Amino acid sequence: MPPTENVYFDAATTAPLHPVARQALTAALDEGWADPARLYRSGRQARMLLDAARETVAEVLGARPDEVSFTASGTQAVQLGMLGALRGRRRTGRHLVHSAVEHSSVLHTAERFEADGGEVAAVPVDRQGRVSPAEFAAAVRPDTALAVLQSANHEVGTVQPVAETAELLHAQGNEHCPLLVDAAQSAGRLPVPAGWSLLTASAHKWGGPPGVGVLAVRKGSRFNSALSADEREGGRVPGFVNVPAIVAAAASLRAVQAEAAAENARLHALVERIRAAVPRLVPEVEVVGDPVARLPHIVTFSCLYVDGEVLLGELDRAGFAVSSGSSCTSSTLTPSHVLAAMGVLTEGNVRLSLPSGTTAEQVERFLTVLPELVARVREPLGLDLPAPAGAAGSELVVDQLGKRCPLPVIELAKRIGEVPVGGLVVVLADDEAARLDIPAWCEMRGQAYEGEAPADAYGADRGFAYLVRRVS
Amino acid sequence: MPPTENVYFDAATTAPLHPVARQALTAALDEGWADPARLYRSGRQARMLLDAARETVAEVLGARPDEVSFTASGTQAVQLGMLGALRGRRRTGRHLVHSAVEHSSVLHTAERFEADGGEVAAVPVDRQGRVSPAEFAAAVRPDTALAVLQSANHEVGTVQPVAETAELLHAQGNEHCPLLVDAAQSAGRLPVPAGWSLLTASAHKWGGPPGVGVLAVRKGSRFNSALSADEREGGRVPGFVNVPAIVAAAASLRAVQAEAAAENARLHALVERIRAAVPRLVPEVEVVGDPVARLPHIVTFSCLYVDGEVLLGELDRAGFAVSSGSSCTSSTLTPSHVLAAMGVLTEGNVRLSLPSGTTAEQVERFLTVLPELVARVREPLGLDLPAPAGAAGSELVVDQLGKRCPLPVIELAKRIGEVPVGGLVVVLADDEAARLDIPAWCEMRGQAYEGEAPADAYGADRGFAYLVRRVS
CATH class of the missing domain: 3.40.640.10 (Type I PLP-dependent aspartate aminotransferase-like (Major domain))
Incomplete structure (x- = not known):
């Protein structure tokens, strides 16, 4: 891409x-x-x-x-x-x-x-x-x-x-x-x-x-x-x-400082989204650092069997500038003393630290490319990795906040084809009717309804996230 | 002023x-x-x-x-x-x-x-x-x-x-x-x-x-x-x-670096002008530092019986930002270790360091106000100081470069009244006729012709400086 x-x-x-x-x-x-x-x-x-x-x-x-x-x-x-x-x-x-x-x-x-x-x-x-x-x-x-x-x-x-x-x-x-x-x-x-x-x-x-x-x-x-x-x-x-x-x-x-209260909340939710999504999208990954008492803008995860330097290169080519505790600088290849002291995985480490103004769209785009890139880096190893919780490693967020039913269901029907079979569609909606309509639609169309999640895990400040797994 | x-x-x-x-x-x-x-x-x-x-x-x-x-x-x-x-x-x-x-x-x-x-x-x-x-x-x-x-x-x-x-x-x-x-x-x-x-x-x-x-x-x-x-x-x-x-x-x-050759020559001449003029204009002053092997833009002199800090304040009020080895910073009042090591006067010290683009007009203005300000600072001491070489402490440069005779002499006649009796008028001219006309005019009008000086001492790159002392 x-x-x-x-x-x-x-x-x-x-x-x-x-x-x-x-x-x-x-x-x-x-x-x-x-x-x-x-x-x-x-x-x-x-x-x-x-x-x-x-x-x-x-x-x-x-x-x-x-x-x-x-x-x-x-x-x-x-x-x-x-x-x-x-x-x-x-x-x-x-x-x-x-x-x-x-x-x-x-x-x-x-x-x-x-x-x-x-x-x-x-x-x-x-x-x-x-x-x-x-x-x-x-x-x-x-x-x-x-x-x-x-x-x-x-x-x-x-x-x-x-x-x-x-x-x-x-x-x-x-x-x-x-x-x-x-x-x-x-x-x-x-x-x-x-x-x-x-x-x-x-x-x-x-x-x-x-x-x-x-x-x-x-x-x-x-x-x-x-x-x-x-x-x-x-x-x-x-x-x-x-x-x-x-x-x-x-x-x-x-x-x-004046912007911090609002911006921290926004970035906190985006990081929450990443923390929740990455283990679902990428197999054999560990999100590290305290999930609660943490800075609003930093999230770090490590991918087993991945050379952090190589993954950073792939992410750079895909347009993402991120850092790695596994490759602190261009000339130092020693693993991060922080990760080592924590006793967590140091390889394949990626740190995202979101600047002010980071958008949900940017985060979603990152979550779209990450699974492909990790898979590409691991591919030459010929490993038989377990599927991640997020199945086919694909997840699509459909933002329908502020839309009245039946619009959220219509959008879900239109876009579910964008994820492969096994992939997840997350519909963000704040119309209460969605709570009934989305499971009903799944029932009728033979897709799997996987329940609700807090919307802030997807960077939204209101409404709910409805999870739909594509089955057919 | x-x-x-x-x-x-x-x-x-x-x-x-x-x-x-x-x-x-x-x-x-x-x-x-x-x-x-x-x-x-x-x-x-x-x-x-x-x-x-x-x-x-x-x-x-x-x-x-x-x-x-x-x-x-x-x-x-x-x-x-x-x-x-x-x-x-x-x-x-x-x-x-x-x-x-x-x-x-x-x-x-x-x-x-x-x-x-x-x-x-x-x-x-x-x-x-x-x-x-x-x-x-x-x-x-x-x-x-x-x-x-x-x-x-x-x-x-x-x-x-x-x-x-x-x-x-x-x-x-x-x-x-x-x-x-x-x-x-x-x-x-x-x-x-x-x-x-x-x-x-x-x-x-x-x-x-x-x-x-x-x-x-x-x-x-x-x-x-x-x-x-x-x-x-x-x-x-x-x-x-x-x-x-x-x-x-x-x-x-x-x-x-690209501008240095031209700018150094210009600033060197302006500093030459200051080095030559200050001892003529201010009594009991010592210009320090090597007159030849020197940086193009720095000139330092010390005035006996003068508090450097006070003189700097007067110069500031007159619109000149200069520095002093006698008051290196606002909080350090120890005399300059440089001047002390040289064995020269450390009191009433003034360092001028000319930035690129300094004009001859700015330098002349400084030379006009300096004698007054030094005199004002010394005044409360009630000292009976010898007159400086420059007599009444006043000097006027009349730039007639590029002007044909009789213009230089006409300008001299017009402007000599601007200096008090005892003051000096410096006529810069490159018309060879000035060499004869100016002494002749002095003879006729009862003013004192004091000879020629190199024009570069007055910031000019050609011609000669003709010195006329106002006698009446």
């Missing part, structure tokens, strides 16, 4: 630039290009824009403006945050705790810290990718200089119990051990969990431009900059401050 | 965005927003743009593309470059050599290195701010892990003898000691001097956007990244790569 439109399902890697960010960037290139540290007019103007951006970001993230420093990336925020906290607490000890499923920037910094003589404990996670607050807190010792826990996992979307963990740390008398919360995947989408001492985030994950990270350090937290500091960004991040990009980052954070 | 137009003379801090950079940035936000490490279509497109940008930057700077990594700022390039080289040569020794007039990012990194147990030698400079190649080379020992020398000084514009120094290092058998050349102020304007092992630069100094630095490491140089590296940018700079800004940086570097 030649791609009619390229669909980008890799927002967790980088989100497309939010229109508000682009506008703000263009304006700030005119108004905020000068050095905000200078006292002349254009410098003062840049400083005002920078201060306003800092206030916005602080407000959205629940910090004080003077706690917020801007870095050049989320990775730099994590590195400077971890190293600065570790240096600031050097007298307490050289013990570092982090979850086993942190972003690679945390793991790399921890590895370097260990190589330099530090001691590191990686707290395991359950099969959903979640740490246990009790287990995490138990790993923190009196000589622990820093604990690191993400707000939500970047590969499988599982939300971590940050606030509970922070409370436990406090309760057990380790309240002085700083907790660095890496909020890269949740900032702007979900409220920042309580209890952080250091907070990191990355603007291009929320639709801001590349080149902006956030490092917030709570008042009273010990911090000793790892890089030789200058007087910029509170002495935490040296180098010329990228005011235009920061202004754009703040504007898009504000916009994304 | 209310400012009619704000004039920006602080290009050495940050240059206004080049129009080509803005265009390229806008285009690359559309075309190069995806992660260049991804293999899907938009990722490959970003990678192609990044590769092309790297080739451009490498070509202009005289490096191989695979030697060039992009950082988030010039400061980050210096820090990662210095720390990576020092780590890579740890077994050789822990001795670092740099000139006393390096950028603060070098000095701060050196201070931190010293605090961490390293040994640092700062090579002194002469009164022009220049290191002696012999003295610099003599400071490099068999256990020196790294030597750092700027291509040109950022405060006074003096060009350093980098190639000669590198040759001496090689000749004395220290060819293995890497030389990091900080080309932040010269990249794009002047060819990069030969002999570097590591090269650093900053895009916003050449009219690129903020957020892009360059770190080039010559093949064969030992390098061990100081921050935990990921697979990006050759393992030297971790974090998401800012492709749109890098594309814009490369485009503007190419453009600036």
Whole structure:
């Protein structure tokens, strides 16, 4: 199938630039290009824009403006945050705790810290990718200089119990051990969990431009900059401050936060649809990550007997940009440390992360091509795979929301021929009559009525999904 | 005088965005927003743009593309470059050599290195701010892990003898000691001097956007990244790569290099004009930095009995954005380490760094207001200062290039009343008759003819400057 439109399902890697960010960037290139540290007019103007951006970001993230420093990336925020906290607490000890499923920037910094003589404990996670607050807190010792826990996992979307963990740390008398919360995947989408001492985030994950990270350090937290500091960004991040990009980052954070309630619900339902459909459509597949306490926009599944890299190539040719924990980057072929820590299948891994504005049509199109592509990748292996729950691996959603009967039944009759025998037609309808008419039609035409499902599993915000299996 | 137009003379801090950079940035936000490490279509497109940008930057700077990594700022390039080289040569020794007039990012990194147990030698400079190649080379020992020398000084514009120094290092058998050349102020304007092992630069100094630095490491140089590296940018700079800004940086570097020959000559002449005029117009002033081997666009002078901060404020109110080595930033009031190392006056320091497109009219306007403002700042002190060479501190340039006699003399007669008695009128003319007519007119009208000067000292590319002192 030649791609009619390229669909980008890799927002967790980088989100497309939010229109508000682009506008703000263009304006700030005119108004905020000068050095905000200078006292002349254009410098003062840049400083005002920078201060306003800092206030916005602080407000959205629940910090004080003077706690917020801007870095050049989320990775730099994590590195400077971890190293600065570790240096600031050097007298307490050289013990570092982090979850086993942190972003690679945390793991790399921890590895370097260990190589330099530090001691590191990686707290395991359950099969959903979640740490246990009790287990995490138990790993923190009196000589622990820093604990690191993400707000939500970047590969499988599982939300971590940050606030509970922070409370436990406090309760057990380790309240002085700083907790660095890496909020890269949740900032702007979900409220920042309580209890952080250091907070990191990355603007291009929320639709801001590349080149902006956030490092917030709570008042009273010990911090000793790892890089030789200058007087910029509170002495935490040296180098010329990228005011235009920061202004754009703040504007898009504000916009994304304002849109989050509605957009999260929409994306949550689309992901629900994918989570439910994929195991029905593809044999030998495992959807991973917590089905409930999860980010709204991320869904990850792994396909047995599939080379993730090859499947990504097929999806790309079909017009879908997705990512894989099995092929984190073009040059690294090691399996995902996240999936490995969860004890789930790492091969044939596909992560979809839906950007704002993803449509149900795009999702349906993906679900149409995925079974074919997985089958094509597996074909040379000559395996005899069990049929998936979804039988012939074909499923068609017929959206009849807002249509009065008998229209839903007419459309069902017209389109059932589009799926092969064994395939499933899902009729979305909110006319109550459909509940009677669709089973009746199946009875009359010798098709199999398989019952109702919640409509939000198919990306709809109302009505019901009626499942019809084509038998003849 | 209310400012009619704000004039920006602080290009050495940050240059206004080049129009080509803005265009390229806008285009690359559309075309190069995806992660260049991804293999899907938009990722490959970003990678192609990044590769092309790297080739451009490498070509202009005289490096191989695979030697060039992009950082988030010039400061980050210096820090990662210095720390990576020092780590890579740890077994050789822990001795670092740099000139006393390096950028603060070098000095701060050196201070931190010293605090961490390293040994640092700062090579002194002469009164022009220049290191002696012999003295610099003599400071490099068999256990020196790294030597750092700027291509040109950022405060006074003096060009350093980098190639000669590198040759001496090689000749004395220290060819293995890497030389990091900080080309932040010269990249794009002047060819990069030969002999570097590591090269650093900053895009916003050449009219690129903020957020892009360059770190080039010559093949064969030992390098061990100081921050935990990921697979990006050759393992030297971790974090998401800012492709749109890098594309814009490369485009503007190419453009600036193409314009450099013409623009350098123009700015060189304007700076010559300032260098010659300021001591004539302002009493007790010292123009510092090498008058010949200098950057085309930077001129620095210091005014005795003047608080640099206060003078900058006055200039700002008069519409001029300039910088001062006496007040490097709004929060740092320590005197410039550069001026201190040169042994020149550090008080009342003003640095002008002319951006591309600076006009002779802007320079003349600056020269008109400067004497008044310096006098105003000094006034409360009640000092009895000697008159400057330029007498009443007033000078008027009458541009008559291309005008045939008697027009130059007529214009001189019309306008000499604009300067007070004691002031100077400079007539620029290329009609040979002016050489006779102007002295003759002075004789007849009782004014003082003071001779000829090269026209390029007044920003002109031809003709002569005829100096007339108003006597009555």
